[in-house]
Amino acid sequence: xxxxxxxxxxxxxxxxxxxxxxxxxxxxxxxxxxxxxxxxxxxxxxxxxxxxxxxxxxxxxxxxxxxxxxxxxxxxxxxxxxxxxxxxxxxxxxxxxxxxxxxxxxxxxxxxxxxxxxxxxxxxxxxxxxxxxxxxxxxxxxxxxxxxxxxxxxxxxxxxxxxxxxxxxxxxxxxxxxxxxxxxxxxxxxxxxx
Amino acid sequence: xxxxxxxxxxxxxxxxxxxxxxxxxxxxxxxxxxxxxxxxxxxxxxxxxxxxxxxxxxxxxxxxxxxxxxxxxxxxxxxxxxxxxxxxxxxxxxxxxxxxxxxxxxxxxxxxxxxxxxxxxxxxxxxxxxxxxxxxxxxxxxxxxxxxxxxxxxxxxxxxxxxxxxxxxxxxxxxxxxxxxxxxxxxxxxxxxxxxxxxxxxxxxxxxxxxxxxxxxxxxxxxxxxxxxxxxxxxxxxxxxxxx
Numbered sequence: 001x002x003x004x005x006x007x008x009x010x011x012x013x014x015x016x017x018x019x020x021x022x023x024x025x026x027x028x029x030x031x032x033x034x035x036x037x038x039x040x041x042x043x044x045x046x047x048x049x050x051x052x053x054x055x056x057x058x059x060x061x062x063x064x065x066x067x068x069x070x071x072x073x074x075x076x077x078x079x080x081x082x083x084x085x086x087x088x089x090x091x092x093x094x095x096x097x098x099x100x101x102x103x104x105x106x107x108x109x110x111x112x113x114x115x116x117x118x119x120x121x122x123x124x125x126x127x128x129x130x131x132x133x134x135x136x137x138x139x140x141x142x143x144x145x146x147x148x149x150x151x152x153x154x155x156x157x158x159x160x161x162x163x164x165x166x167x168x169x170x171x172x173x174x175x176x177x178x179x180x181x182x183x184x185x186x187x188x189x190x191x192x193x194x
Numbered sequence: 195x196x197x198x199x200x201x202x203x204x205x206x207x208x209x210x211x212x213x214x215x216x217x218x219x220x221x222x223x224x225x226x227x228x229x230x231x232x233x234x235x236x237x238x239x240x241x242x243x244x245x246x247x248x249x250x251x252x253x254x255x256x257x258x259x260x261x262x263x264x265x266x267x268x269x270x271x272x273x274x275x276x277x278x279x280x281x282x283x284x285x286x287x288x289x290x291x292x293x294x295x296x297x298x299x300x301x302x303x304x305x306x307x308x309x310x311x312x313x314x315x316x317x318x319x320x321x322x323x324x325x326x327x328x329x330x331x332x333x334x335x336x337x338x339x340x341x342x343x344x345x346x347x348x349x350x351x352x353x354x355x356x357x358x359x360x361x362x363x364x365x366x367x368x369x370x371x372x373x374x375x376x377x378x379x380x381x382x383x384x385x386x387x388x389x390x391x392x393x394x395x396x397x398x399x400x401x402x403x404x405x406x407x408x409x410x411x412x413x414x415x416x417x418x419x420x421x422x423x424x425x426x427x428x429x430x431x432x433x434x435x436x437x438x
Contacts, residue, residue: 149282150245151282152282152283152284154244154245154266154282155278155281155282155284156284156292156295156296157243157265157266157267157270158242158243158244158266158267158269158270158275158276158278159270159292159293159296159352159356160267160270160271160296160297160299160300160303160356161267161292161295161296161299162267162299163265163267165295165299169284169287169291169292169295170284170287172286173284173285173286173287174286176286
């Protein structure tokens with residue numbers, strides 16, 4: 001595997017060898033239930049994996065993430081950033097596991113999962129899990145589930161920005177770190193429908 | 195311009211405004227002063243349509259229209275502006291994107307075409323210079339990481355951009371040093387015209403040294419208990435609000 005960039009909802013197993021970098025970027029759009037099941041092994045020294053994910057769902061869709069990042073060799077680095085918005089009565093589950101093997105010293109592993117629910121019926125369950133068996137490790141994870149800020153919304157409306165557009169702006173700004181380059185306009189259109 | 199009659203409003207079931215009477219004509223600047231908890235910020239919030247405030251009685255006409263029936267954005271389109279006491283941070287949205295959305299929404303509501311990007315940027319540059327805002331702020335996220343003075347300056351900048359007919363300045367002077375206060379005052383004064391009105395809500399006299407109001411009202415326990423001219427400012431300064 002080379003220094004690739006893959007934009008597709010991934011499924012399956014990836015082995016990243018010494019010195020290689022894997023970049024996975026995926027976008028899950030509303031319309032159907034999805035399972036994103038990824039397992040990445042960082043097998044050789046200096047291997048890197050970077051995941052950026054975005055999801056949008058509504059109606060009664062179910063989106064399930066299961067991401068396993070397995071640091072098997074020393075000096076590897078991984079980052080994960082998954083952000084999304086759930087409307088309708090959608091159900092989202094995020095299970096993110098980072099495993100750092102006993103030999104994988106000087107590991108750097110970061111995982112962030114941030115979610116916004118638009119309705120009381122939408123549910124997000126996020127569960128980060130760290131299994132660390134080495135001692136020289138930099139590792140962190142963060143998970144949040146929140147709502148669009150009412151104060152921001154009122155501030156924008158008080159300046160004349162219509163409610164629907166203000167919400168779209170809020171959602172775009174929340175998602176901006178995970179929107180793939182060149183797809184901003186497409187995302188804006190999807191958000192207007194959400 | 196604005197006619198408030200017998201306005202009662204509650205927050206979480208507690209009545210804060212208890213029959214406010216106030217009339218503001220075109221070109222007039224009114225100061226509303228009062229102790230903490232008098233209902234000053236509630237009045238500003240009710241006029242701009244902030245969710246969570248319940249009007250239980252009374253009427254408000256803005257340029258002859260029923261203001262209370264309008265959504266917050268419709269009030270802005272009609273020419274109402276609130277300078278927030280605590281301006282809100284909007285991470286991820288630049289001042290340019292924010293103001294472009296605001297200016298164009300109002301133009302759209304008035305049936306005018308959107309402003310061309312080049313024209314808009316030129317217009318914005320002028321207004322930033324006018325409030326002495328550094329050009330790099332155009333790319334900054336709205337109020338994120340701004341100092342207190344920068345946030346208030348940003349409010350006056352937005353006011354200059356939107357050219358409202360009635361501006362409400364809610365404690366715009368609080369937390370400002372003299373230099374920032376002068377910039378705010380210059381901004382407000384420069385926007386004064388025979389058609390444009392303003393309400394300055396404050397519990398200090400500081401801003402009123404620079405922006406001279408035509409009328410001064412004392413709001414206490416949810417009612418306007420005294421109306422007068424500038425002599426009231428002095429009376430408040432020397433004897434406080436207990437005299438009313």
